[in-house]
Amino acid sequence: MKSAQSTSTQAGVAIRAAVAAIPRGCVASYGEIARRAGLPGRARLVGRVLGEAGAASLPWQRVLRADGRIAFPVGSRAFREQVRLLAAEGVRVHRGRVDLAAFGWDRDLDRLLWAAPRPGRRS
DNA sequence: TCCTTGACCATTA
DNA sequence: ATAATGGCCAAGG
DSSP states (O other): OOOOOGGGSHHHHHHHHHHHTSOTTOBEEHHHHHHHTTOTTOHHHHHHHHHSTTGGGSOGGGEEOTTSBOSSOTTSHHHHHHHHHHHHTTOOEETTEEOHHHHBTTOOHHHHHTOSOOTTSOO
16 A cells, blocks of 8 residues: 555655654644754644544654644633643643743753742843 | 745834 | 734645
């Protein structure tokens, strides 16, 4: 058979590997996954691949939009499912959105801890 | 073959 | 904060 869906292409394999690598309790954006998969600028392809069959065994719930919001319509079946799965691994979702500074995979901890404005450093 | 759609994103206003 | 725009590119009609 030659049904070469995106999930069986090289890109698909790389994307799935990147998603599988997201640590439990963390989240990453579609764009970030694309970048890690060696496909910068192809966030939409990530969404497509996750939509295809085979994503069931992946931690797809850890993939969010760049602003931390869930990519499904609020209240939809997939939306509720994603919220449930994330909550199950300790990721807090508030109003369909996750705080990337707190749960983001690539968050820079140093910058986060020192985020408080220091006196004498610009306003 | 052209056109539309989409689990997206960065920039600009 | 929201809205419009252009880029991205694989599927499906």
